[in-house]
Amino acid sequence: EAQVTQNPRYLITVTGKKLTVTCSQNMNHEYMSWYRQDPGLGLRQIYYSMNVEVTDKGDVPEGYKVSRKEKRNFPLILESPSPNQTSLYFCASSLGAGRGAEAFFGQGTRLTVV
């Protein structure tokens, strides 16, 4: 089954404690991205990757890091989480970034930073 898998689904952490949210896709997609979703603000892109070892900032990259060492994985790293990073996070993948490329989303990770 084609899917994008995120882990964990729920996470409560404390300010400053480094964490990683994993994302894996089994569709051999080149393009992967991370979004955060906050009430009234919709989905905002954090980082995206066009292919292995190719990453770039989205609209709200501050406080986040990513890496793309393998095509299937695109982890999101919060080196020193802060309460304003409390949000619902989605990983997405698509075949490319060209015309019509649909984004498939993971199940989401609800992060709370206290």
Place this chain on the structure above:
Amino acid sequence: QKEVEQNSGPLSVPEGAIASLNCTYSDRGSQSFFWYRQYSGKSPELIMFIYSNGDKEDGRFTAQLNKASQYVSLLIRDSQPSDSATYLCALREAARQLTFGSGTQLTVLP
């Protein structure tokens, strides 16, 4: 200025009616347009995409695109309570990333 504007709603329609969801955008270079449906607490799922001016129909859903006026809309015919969700408009310019609107919450009343 926000690139993609949607009426946040909530929009309520009676069962069986036509629900009309609208989206305007500012970037004339946008080439691909998508409508995603998101149930509460779930991830977005694609329901329609459109590239060319005009209408595109898929079952009970019709997407309408007018590039000159910079709007895209989604019509849901014979609305069902199961259509109650937030509908996200998204667009893509060339090979850039998707840009999403903030979504319109739709409630279909039985």
